[in-house]
Amino acid sequence: MKKENISDAVIRRLPRYYRQLTELCARGVVRISSHSLGQEMNITASQIRQDLSCFGEFGQQGYGYNVEELHTEIGHILGVDNNHHLIIIGVGNLGHALLQNFGFAHAGFSVDAAFDISPAVTGTRVNGVPILPMDELDGYLKSHSVDVVVLTIPQAVAQSMADHLVDQGVRGFWNFTNVELTSSVPEVKIENIHFADSLLTLSYRIANR
């Protein structure tokens, strides 16, 4: 499998392919041409073929793609079968919303615990996930494997918390704090949800239609 120098744009299209293929599976579609897949996704067929060629050989000339096979393969490339372990720090409204409504398991993540400073929530469970007090965090990290920490904490403490977690060995962050987090440790991967960028993109589109 060729995996060097794959552009950010290609990587960011992979989850879209995965999502579309999940839906096609649910609709009972058995095979699909790159042309039809492109039409469903508003991408050209040649873009799809070029994207997928970064990861190996998929589909057959004149037959197209086997939907279920391609779904499994792209899921594998994305790591959904790796059973990544995840904890959430900050169980305010957003943390609650993720715990109660987001399908972590579909993305291959097991949500093992959540942490908060408020005694009003610690000791409880949300959707089966135990909410632990912050002073148990370091001990937890020493005794458990944690691939990703979801940060749903106030902006003011975001970078200091991230620094502390990197010191404790955390190497993956899903960042909802709207702060551009940085780390000097090259293995650290940070994925940001920038609500404001999304709303401003919408603002542009309604201002310029």
Place this chain on the structure above:
Amino acid sequence: MKKENISDAVIRRLPRYYRQLTELCARGVVRISSHSLGQEMNITASQIRQDLSCFGEFGQQGYGYNVEELHTEIGHILGVDNNHHLIIIGVGNLGHALLQNFGFAHAGFSVDAAFDISPAVTGTRVNGVPILPMDELDGYLKSHSVDVVVLTIPQAVAQSMADHLVDQGVRGFWNFTNVELTSSVPEVKIENIHFADSLLTLSYRIANR
């Protein structure tokens, strides 16, 4: 101002420029070269010059960009000075999180009202915004200008609610439902927050580092 055929990628970089320039303003930086701006944002200087040239003439050869001026100009292009009106439908955990913590005003949006089916929240205010019962929605839309509806409702009702709102004249959606909403009305602009795509991108990066 040239505004035809601007690619999605360029449009999606505009909020990033705006965010970076906001930060530079806060740091008191008066002017910046495309080279330095590119270094801060991990974009090439020529990409920046090319992106901005889609919207007009900015900066001076040998001087660079006036940070505050460029911030104002990009804000203007994004429509942050249009005072868009917005309502939220669905005041569960995610709706609450947005009402309490998201800076709509920074993006030029005024949050005028929110709607929910639950009598437990209707009649209250969250961060000053009145939470109204769903049966007042249609009347509200008839008597108020609404540029964007934020959908933080369950997946099962997402498309039917969107269809209803389009029938009522709504033309902008900020969609948190994880359902790929569609509309046959060309003026309708839908911006999706795909949490799963973001987490899968992170999954890929930690699986392939």
